[in-house]
Amino acid sequence: MKSNKITVSQIAKTTGLSPATISRVMNHPELVKQETLESVQTAMLNLGYDFQKATVLPVQKKKIIILNVPDTENIFYDEIIKGAKTSAHAHGCHILVNECPIESGTIKEFCDLIKCIDVAGVILLNQVETTLLEQIHAIAPLIQCCEYNKSSNYPYVSIDDIDAAEKATNHLLSCGRNKIAFVNGPLSFKYAIERREGFLSAMNTADTFVPKNWMIQLPKVNYDMAYAAISRILNEETIPNAFFMSSDIFAMALVRAAHHFHLKVPKDIMVVGFDDISFSSIISPTLTTIAQPSFQLGYSACEMLIEIILNPSSTPKSLLLGTNLIIRESTSIQAP
Amino acid sequence: MKSNKITVSQIAKTTGLSPATISRVMNHPELVKQETLESVQTAMLNLGYDFQKATVLPVQKKKIIILNVPDTENIFYDEIIKGAKTSAHAHGCHILVNECPIESGTIKEFCDLIKCIDVAGVILLNQVETTLLEQIHAIAPLIQCCEYNKSSNYPYVSIDDIDAAEKATNHLLSCGRNKIAFVNGPLSFKYAIERREGFLSAMNTADTFVPKNWMIQLPKVNYDMAYAAISRILNEETIPNAFFMSSDIFAMALVRAAHHFHLKVPKDIMVVGFDDISFSSIISPTLTTIAQPSFQLGYSACEMLIEIILNPSSTPKSLLLGTNLIIRESTSIQAP
Numbered sequence: 066m067k068s069n070k071i072t073v074s075q076i077a078k079t080t081g082l083s084p085a086t087i088s089r090v091m092n093h094p095e096l097v098k099q100e101t102l103e104s105v106q107t108a109m110l111n112l113g114y115d116f117q118k119a120t121v122l123p124v125q126k127k128k129i130i131i132l133n134v135p136d137t138e139n140i141f142y143d144e145i146i147k148g149a150k151t152s153a154h155a156h157g158c159h160i161l162v163n164e165c166p167i168e169s170g171t172i173k174e175f176c177d178l179i180k181c182i183d184v185a186g187v188i189l190l191n192q193v194e195t196t197l198l199e200q201i202h203a204i205a206p207l208i209q210c211c212e213y214n215k216s217s218n219y220p221y222v223s224i225d226d227i228d229a230a231e232k233a234t235n236h237l238l239s240c241g242r243n244k245i246a247f248v249n250g251p252l253s254f255k256y257a258i259e260r261r262e263g264f265l266s267a268m269n270t271a272d273t274f275v276p277k278n279w280m281i282q283l284p285k286v287n288y289d290m291a292y293a294a295i296s297r298i299l300n301e302e303t304i305p306n307a308f309f310m311s312s313d314i315f316a317m318a319l320v321r322a323a324h325h326f327h328l329k330v331p332k333d334i335m336v337v338g339f340d341d342i343s344f345s346s347i348i349s350p351t352l353t354t355i356a357q358p359s360f361q362l363g364y365s366a367c368e369m370l371i372e373i374i375l376n377p378s379s380t381p382k383s384l385l386l387g388t389n390l391i392i393r394e395s396t397s398i399q400a401p
Numbered sequence: 402m403k404s405n406k407i408t409v410s411q412i413a414k415t416t417g418l419s420p421a422t423i424s425r426v427m428n429h430p431e432l433v434k435q436e437t438l439e440s441v442q443t444a445m446l447n448l449g450y451d452f453q454k455a456t457v458l459p460v461q462k463k464k465i466i467i468l469n470v471p472d473t474e475n476i477f478y479d480e481i482i483k484g485a486k487t488s489a490h491a492h493g494c495h496i497l498v499n500e501c502p503i504e505s506g507t508i509k510e511f512c513d514l515i516k517c518i519d520v521a522g523v524i525l526l527n528q529v530e531t532t533l534l535e536q537i538h539a540i541a542p543l544i545q546c547c548e549y550n551k552s553s554n555y556p557y558v559s560i561d562d563i564d565a566a567e568k569a570t571n572h573l574l575s576c577g578r579n580k581i582a583f584v585n586g587p588l589s590f591k592y593a594i595e596r597r598e599g600f601l602s603a604m605n606t607a608d609t610f611v612p613k614n615w616m617i618q619l620p621k622v623n624y625d626m627a628y629a630a631i632s633r634i635l636n637e638e639t640i641p642n643a644f645f646m647s648s649d650i651f652a653m654a655l656v657r658a659a660h661h662f663h664l665k666v667p668k669d670i671m672v673v674g675f676d677d678i679s680f681s682s683i684i685s686p687t688l689t690t691i692a693q694p695s696f697q698l699g700y701s702a703c704e705m706l707i708e709i710i711l712n713p714s715s716t717p718k719s720l721l722l723g724t725n726l727i728i729r730e731s732t733s734i735q736a737p
Contacts, residue, residue, distance in 0.1 A: 129518065131497075140476050150500070159514050161467075161497040164486070178495050182465065182518050288683055317683050324685050347624055347653050348684050349660050 073155070073368060079108040084364055085151060127185035128158045130370065132363075133175070134190045135166055139286060141312075141340045141359065142190065145210065148363025149188060156371050158185060167193045172200055179204050186370045188363075192254050206373040210366035212255050213383075220373075222365045222384045226256050229355045229388040230263025233309050233337040236353070238271050240396055242307035242335055246279035246298055248315045250286050260311045260339065279305055283315075291318035299326045306334060307396075313338035313345045316352050316395070335396045350394030358386045410704070415444040420700055421487060463521035464494045466706065468699075469511070470526045471502055475622060477648075477676045477695065478526065481546065484699025485524060492707050494521060503529045508536055515540050522706040524699075528590050542709040546702035548591050549719075556709075558701045558720045562592050565691045565724040566599025569645050569673040572689070574607050576732055578643035578671055582615035582634055584651045586622050593618075596647045596675070615641055619651075627654035635662045642670060643732075649674035649681045652688050652731070671732045686730030694722045 077084045087105060130153050134142050146162060153160045163178065165171055167189065179187060184205050192212040193201070198219055201207055213221035237245055247264050250257045261280075268275055281294045291310075295318055298304060310316040316338030323330050330336060330350055338345060341356035369381040413420045423441060466489050470478050482498060489496045499514065501507055503525065515523060520541050528548040529537070534555055537543050549557035573581055583600050586593045597616075604611050617630045627646075631654055634640060646652040652674030659666050666672060666686055674681060677692035705717040 129514075146500070159499070159510075161499055163495070163497055164482070174495075178465075288679065317680075321683060321685060343624070344653075344680055347657060349657060 073152075074365075075112055076105060076108050079112060080104050085148075085360060127183055127374075129182050129184045130158050130160050130186050130188065130367065131163050131179055131182070131184050132160050132188045132190070133163050133165070133167065136164060139314075140342050140344075141357075144359035145190070145363035145366075148360035148365075149210075149367040150363075151360075152364045152367035152371065158371070160367070167191045167197055167201075169194075169197070172197050176200055176204055185374050188366045188370060206370060206377070208366045208370040208373075208381075210362055215255065220369055220381045220383045222362055222369065222386065223255075224357055224362070224388050225385050226259030227263040227266070229339070230260040230309070230311075231267045232388070232390050233339070233355055234264050234267035235271075236390055236392070236396065237307040237309060237335055237337060238267065238273070240307070240335055240398065243271075243273050244303075244305045245273070245275065245307045245309060246281070246305040247275070247309050247311075248281040248283065248291055248294065248319075249311045251284055252282065257311060264309055286312045286314055288314050288318050291315040292322050295319050295322040296325070299323065299328065304328075304334075308334065308336045310336060310338045313340045313342045313352055313354055316354065317344065317348060320348065320350070320352075320395070331395050331397060337390075337396060341391055345391075346393065350397075353393045353396040354391055356389045356391050358388070361386055410701075411448055412441060412444050415448060416440050420704075421484075421696060463519055463710075465518050465520045466494050466496050466522050466524065466703065467499050467515055467518070467520050468496050468524045468526070469499045469501070469503065472500060475650075476678050476680075477693075480695035481526070481699035481702075484696035484701075485546075485703040486699075487696075488700045488703035488707065494707070496703070503527045503533055503537075505530075505533070508533045512536055512540055521710050524702045524706060542706060542713065544702045544706045544709075544717075546698055551591065556705055556717045556719045558698055558705060558722065559591075560693055560698070560724050561721050562595030563599040563602070565675070566596040566645070566647075567603045568724070568726050569675070569691055570600050570603035571607075572726055572728070572732065573643040573645060573671055573673060574603065574609070576643070576671055576734065579607075579609050580639075580641045581609070581611065581643045581645060582617070582641040583611070583645050583647075584617040584619065584627055584630065584655075585647045587620055588618065593647060600645055622648045622650055624650050624654050627651040628658050631655050631658045632661070635659065635664065640664075640670075644670065644672045646672060646674045649676045649678045649688055649690055652690065653680065653684060656684065656686065656688075656731070667731050667733060673726075673732060677727055681727075682729065686733075689729045689732040690727055692725045692727050694724070697722055 073084050073087045076087050086101065132146060132149055150160045165175065167175055186206040187201060189207055189209050190211050193214055195214055195217045198214060198217050202219065207219055209219055209221035211223055213223055234245065245268065249261055252258055279298060283290045283294060291314065299322055308319050310319065316336045319336045320330050323334050328334050338352045338354035341354045345352040345354050365384060372379050372381050410420055412423050422437065468482060468485055486496045501511065503511055522542040523537060525543055525545050526547050529550055531550055531553045534550060534553050538555065543555055545555055545557035547559050549559055570581065581604065585597055588594055615634060619626045619630060627650065635658055644655050646655065652672045655672045656666050659670050664670055674688045674690040677690045681688040681690050701720060708715050708717050
């Protein structure tokens with residue numbers, strides 16, 4: 066019996082190729098090697114795929130997916146958008162990016178927007194209160210991506226921020242650093258709460274004390290605010306010999322502020338960032354950081370949404386993807 | 402006689418405030434100083450503004466504006482999007498960002514999209530062929546922003562790239578550098594053709610020769626490609642003592658490649674970038690660059706579009722905005 070209910074991730078698992086490659090094979094078979102094409106097609110046939118049917122949405126169906134982000138300024142979102150676009154395109158849908166927070170003051174505007182466009186579904190990268198999630202869900206199916214509301218039951222794809230922050234902190238401790246400061250974003254976000262928890266847990270386990278004024282809480286992910294806060298710390302007599310940052314933007318501010326105080330990174334101060342934005346491997350020194358699977362986050366969020374759009378009674382299982390510690394010059398003991 | 406046909410730019414001109422401030426006064430009067438509010442209100446009354454009428458589009462009108470960009474990866478677009486959003490919001494419209502090139506292979510998909518959403522108008526940041534512009538225009542009003550098709554008659558807002566490139570090159574010459582290389586993006590873009598023209602014009606005027614292999618033409622604005630191309634130049638016996646780059650991304654690649662070749666910026670090699678992306682003032686050394694009025698480009702493009710939406714027979718005059726040379730450490734003679 067032939068079925069079209071197999072997923073890209075099943076094909077990826079069978080072939081050992083990445084979901085992105087599978088998607089490229091499906092969208093642009095002319096761009097991939099003949100052997101890749103054949104391996105995917107064989108796997109799809111074996112999984113029972115019927116090439117006569119298309120997985121794209123029927124013509125009369127709604128085709129617009131709104132991807133709502135807190136801020137297009139944060140380049141961390143770029144790869145997420147790309148991942149979502151790749152999935153959407155494979156199903157004949159369009160991704161349109163809408164930038165605004167979703168809170169009591171903006172919910173009406175957002176709901177008007179998605180009603181007016183008659184969207185197929187919504188991917189939310191904001192932290193949204195349960196009652197507001199319900200208002201959105203009454204209009205269109207939704208998936209939460211990266212940020213998610215723990216007290217709601219709507220599906221999400223995200224990462225384990227506690228584990229990631231522990232990995233980052235343990236790396237600094239294993240480099241022999243014991244005076245570690247932490248710069249974080251607003252605690253209204255799930256990521257900020259969990260990264261703080263992971264940092265403190267690793268420091269506690271290592272029985273290492275963190276002075277209160279070395280735990281910086283900023284109101285947004287902003288380079289200038291971070292630079293100012295870090296400068297105050299570096300201006301004291303006793304300064305940290307390492308920083309864990311909940312964003313690469315903060316790590317970049319540390320590199321620059323250290324330069325101003327004639328301190329060398331990593332010799333005097335090591336730093337680990339978060340996100341692995343493209344600039345992390347571009348600046349000098351290059352940044353050790355936690356790489357999020359950004360493309361996969363966007364891709365999976367959209368795949369899960371499409372699953373609900375095609376079958377409104379389905380409830381895709383929420384998913385936490387793995388992160389990687391990428392060690393670069395900012396924590397390298399041999400580096401200049 | 403009272404009229405609502407005055408524009409934000411008229412109010413800006415009358416008050417001496419920036420269009421962004423005017424827009425903030427209109428959207429968030431609670432956030433501005435009392436004297437600013439009063440000065441704007443007085444100017445509006447003097448210009449004949451009727452506070453009883455609103456400038457927002459009537460409820461039944463279409464309200465979605467699609468802002469089409471070649472690539473959300475290029476963070477240069479962030480401020481443009483912000484500018485367009487500020488204007489759109491003041492008129493009760495929504496900006497949705499769509500990322501795709503517009504060419505013969507994608508035009509059908511793009512036209513389907515804007516038909517399906519029934520958009521109020523389109524802001525194009527792509528270079529689009531005349532026949533394709535006509536197909537879009539048959540569906541919705543359009544404005545070209547940054548890139549524009551010189552052989553079409555559709556309105557645009559952009560900058561004078563020739564003049565900007567001349568300024569950048571003359572700055573390097575005035576710093577005593579005479580061996581200047583140039584790294585550029587694809588010549589399918591208007592900006593690349595004009596920056597090349599400005600660079601060569603300044604070099605010719607200074608009677609300074611440019612070897613062919615110091616004129617690099619890359620197929621896209623990409624850090625890795627630039628790094629590879631620059632490394633080949635720096636690996637030769639005779640190397641440049643300055644680079645003019647048509648993007649800050651290329652300038653960042655130069656800083657990193659110079660580091661690899663144990664060359665100091667600015668002592669051994671000076672560099673001027675283009676765009677003034679936020680990272681230009683973050684990296685060490687900070688980058689001298691040409692600042693584009695990105696917010697204003699997006700804001701003006703949307704204002705011109707709204708003008709056509711409100712009055713379909715109007716033909717807003719195309720506009721070239723000024724650029725500024727921002728001198729930072731990468732060309733500073735005193736810098737380390």
